[in-house]
Amino acid sequence: MAKAIEIEEPVTVTVATATSPSNLAAVPQLIKELAEGVGCLESGCNEARQALVTQARSLVQALETPRETMIKHCWAQPAVFAAILCGNECGLWKLMAKNGDKPQKVKELACALGVDPVLLSAMGYLLEVGEDEYKPTSFSLSLSLPIMNGGYPALITMGGPSFINLHEYERSRNWKNPTDAKDSPLMHAHKTDLNYFDLAASRGYLEDFNNHMGGYRQGRLPWMAPEFVPVQEVLIKGADQSPDAVFMVDVGGCLGHDLLEFHRYHPTVPGKLIVQDLPQVVGSIIPSEENKALTPMAHNFFEEQPIKGARAYYLHSVLHDWPDDRAEVIVGRIKAAMRPGYSKLLINENVIPRTDAYWETSALDLVMLSQLSAQERTERDWRDLVEGRCGLAIVKIWSGGRGVESLIEYLFPIRANPVDYKLFQIAGYNQILLT
Ligand SMILES: C[S@@+](CC[C@H](N)C(=O)[O-])C[C@H]1O[C@@H](n2cnc3c(N)ncnc32)[C@H](O)[C@@H]1O
Structure with missing residues (x-):
């Protein structure tokens, strides 16, 4: 099947583009804005903190080379998903949270969980304190909560195939926006005629989805608060x-x-x-x-x-x-x-x-589409x-x-x-x- 259109490789883009920092010129201004924004954190204002997160991401993007960004997408992010999902499944996050905020040896964790120590890898979300020894971080501690860890099986295991095969679905549907609930990219990727909710139930991931529903909303003002809706x-x-x-x-x-x-x-x-x-x-x-x-x-x-x-x-x-x-x-x-x-x-x-x-909403739009x-x-x-x-x-x-x-x-x-x-x-x- 043909791609939407065939476009020749543009001659102006060379390997040097891919191996040079993406936007060094923007770095001084971004650092200045970040430093200025830190003062707003004291007020506890969530929007000011979110703006800083966005600026910090822009700074990373500007400093990274396109090659590094590509490796992050193709190697690191899928590896993080795999590590988190395995940690959920074998009980690593719960065990580390139970052990508390102390250095924990890979060998002892693996022995307690009954898994091969080689399978426990950190990917930067644990604090490395020595060789094969880690302390939990607030992120890894949070992963012990079902409302935090449920999103990974519910959206990555279940939803991931619909994302990574979306281009194949689109190619076979002549690049039309999917609007048929009975012919979704998810159905195409999983080769099923079940919709998301029925598929999640049939594959044992409904509880994870329900937990994710309880989790994504946390830390936001609910509409029933008097300052939102009277x-x-x-x-x-x-x-x-x-x-x-x-x-x-x-x-x-x-x-x-x-x-x-x-x-x-x-x-x-x-x-x-x-x-x-x-x-x-x-x-x-x-x-x-x-x-x-x-x-x-x-x-x-x-x-x-x-x-x-x-x-x-x-x-x-x-x-x-x-x-x-x-x-x-x-x-x-x-x-x-x-x-x-x-x-x-x-x-x-x-x-x-x-x-x-907002980036969360744009991402969710694609989740819904796929x-x-x-x-x-x-x-x-x-x-x-x-x-x-x-x-x-x-x-x-x-x-x-x-x-x-x-x-x-x-x-x-x-x-x-x-x-x-x-x-x-x-x-x-x-x-x-x-x-
Ligand atoms: C995205 S969730 C939202 C859940 C909840 N309103 C919330 O915000 O946490 C969509 C909900 O619709 C439910 N659902 C899907 N198909 C349904 C149907 N045919 N009848 C009733 N509920 C359905 C799912 O089980 C799920 O709980």
Whole structure:
């Protein structure tokens, strides 16, 4: 099969380009900016720290030669993945964390784990304190937490083949953007017709995926925090107070991480908190003191929504898993269950800017493309999908800041009958009042 187009090697690029530092001229200014930025760290401002990380990466890129960057990609990064995954599997990270912050000999670790010592290699993420002797770092300690280590099997073992074979998939599909949930790069790479979630379940990686869902969100301000969304004003005020009423349904809510967090912030909201997901997911929720406020419910979101008239239906990182035609069905099922003028749809997703997108969001966009034929969406995309295709109206987009999912608030209906509602521009956003 042919490549998209055949282009001759450009004569201006020589091996010297590949073996010289990428951008030495930029180095002094980058170091100056980094030194100046260090002062901001004292304020504890996370955005200032993130800006420094970006600058530090630019500095490394400028100093590295293209050859070194290529070796990093082709040798080091795959080797790091392999080392971390093996460390997960054989229990290395947990054992080192259990041993504590002291030098640990490879021989003794290998003996305790029952693995060949040659298989334990450091790749720079452990502190080398002597020959075959290491101390843990905060990164290796973090790898002992399931919410941190789950991403590697869930996204590298499961998702990796779809990335590294994407060019083959694209070549065989004439370089069309994948938008068919039944023909994803992941299916092509794994030679299966199962989607990501079913494949992860069948290969024993669902728990890792669920743990990753609990992990990637850590260290960010959740939308239910008062400085993000005024939940009292937006949801609690006007909510049905009767004990049987449903306050919020978290559709595709995994193990209920969001509802648990919501309950921690708002322990006295009236009504039930229902977490819906596939039977194999909600079936793994173990009842505990911590999650007793939640009601787990097995539900396929492509089928009729059984909970009618809840105050809020909530979708977090669900629609980005699906191309528009499937996302429309998910929203349509919710819309059919909403009580007009009372129920709200809350979508907690990235609203990706047209320019200067945060690197985590751009990376996630490619994860969605390669694993699910899906995508991250811009504001225009959200309007086209949920307003244009589904007929709900955006009330407000609450922004969580750079790289954090926004909360998009929708009301029903937008154009069931033009006489039924008036659309007002209030305080810079669309407010829909039902008459
Ligand atoms: C990306 S995860 C988001 C999970 C959760 N909302 C969160 O943000 O942590 C997508 C979720 O959709 C669930 N899911 C996939 N297909 C589903 C279906 N047909 N019906 C219900 N849930 C489904 C998966 O099991 C998974 O928990």
